[in-house]
Amino acid sequence: MEIRRPEAADFEAWCALYAGYAAFYQVTQTDEMRARVWGWICDPAHEVEALVASSGGRLLGLAHFRAFARPLSASTGGFLDDLFVSPEARGTGAAAALISGVADEGRRRGWSVIRWITAENNYRARGLYDQMAQRTVWVTYDHKL
Template identity: 70%
Template sequence: MQPGVRVRSPEPQDRDAWGRLYAGYAAFYKVEQTESMRDRVWNWIRDPAHEVQGLVAEHGGQLAGLAHFRAFARPLSATTGGFLDDLFVDPAARGSGAAEALIAAVKAEGQARGWSVIRWITAEDNYRARGLYDRVAERTKWVTYDIRL
């Protein structure tokens, strides 16, 4: 854990600050997102029965970042892995260690659950984040594809 950064599960009183962070994440990736979409994701991460789970990072007494993750089956290796769907740190808190602390917390969750890997994707031009990712994880050779439905 990074000094001055506390990672924890989101609490009901975090909704507004989490919503601002998540809206910032959507804006960073130029994804149109509505308040009702954020409500849906908030309900997912607050529901222990839902596959998507969340963590938040506090720094300086404020929510500074968020991470959303979930388990996924890995049939070829007959294991379960963890997928880090969303990771975002408020621009004012970048360099605080919040992103690294969130990744470490997701890794610890994966280790506790017996997952074989934590996997995520990022934009090719997300250079600042990739600097961290290159330090804490192994870049793979895989190329991703989407079929829009």
């Protein structure tokens, strides 16, 4: 398995993975929305970056991440926005490898933490997350605009 930056030829496979991620979280997502996110990923000036897990020329999973300022600790952290592994590739270590890839990138940049959120009922993923990171006491709120 290889963890790497996505390439132009990955677009269709990445779209299928990202559509699977949206479906898992029951989020309506259009082709235009996926094209916009792909544009962000391909733009070195944009804050959103990505890694993909691939094996034998096939994409197994994706991770989208970005830096964020941590004023209280006067440091920069990394936020793992999206993590998804195709159902057929679950159990292969792809999710752990993607998280480790983001963490490696954060270490190279001097980030103090990699942070992410997940749904309370995402039990399978949380089993992995509990092994790789410390669950926090923070509660998340959304103020819709």
